[in-house]
Amino acid sequence: MSNSNLVTKWWPANQTNYNWGREGKKIQGIVVHHGATTSLDSIGSTFARANRNGSAHYGVGGSQVHQYVDEANTTWHCTNWYGNTRTVSIETTNSTAAPDWEIAPDTFETLVKLVADIAKRNNLGRLWINPKADMPVLSGHKDWYGASTVCPGPSLYPRLQEIADRANAINFPPVVEVKPVVAWIDISPLELKAKEKIDIIDLDTGADKGDIQAGMVISNLVQETTMNGKKYYRTLYSKTKGFNNGILAEALEPMVAPVSPDS
């Protein structure tokens, strides 16, 4: 278990407000709360007082991330002991008071980054939400059995899926396929004959672009390239069209020079 590198300030909670350890339970989820306050500092000062009967691991506001309790310990936050021992809790500072409890855009961005970081370090995989699940990977306080609250509020709660999607995009960026660039080299034009039936191959995709029948003469072979150790030619037509269609060189042979009637 570790803590977030995004933390800008440690503000230790009073030890009467949380439990040491997690009763051997592994972190399996993240619970989002709203602070019901527009002041991030007021969250830290509340948890620092003895006998508050509540705590969270983190608080976010603007670009700031405060930490109150080590992730290795159990915070008292979702009114459900099963949830408390298995989750990391985040308090989110509001930008407006009741009843809307709005969240400022920069606070939301910081929350997304912190959620992604917690998920990654604790190997939570792709985040998903489901208020009916026993152990949702991402949840709001009010999703928990026993909780009677609007927390994380009417502005933040409907955005849990967006938080999950954004955090997943950070932790599992789409794989960009880098295609090898086919490097064609100009040669003096060749005219060669197919020794056998040859497939014309799109060297970008490996797709079969057509056949050349045995004995056919291919003229205007103006470029060559090497792919996977094999040499391919490209015709003037493919070059002009920008097609990466290659013809396997070893399947071609020189034209037999016409026999001179004098010899």
Ligand SMILES: [Zn+2]
């Ligand atoms: Zn809450």
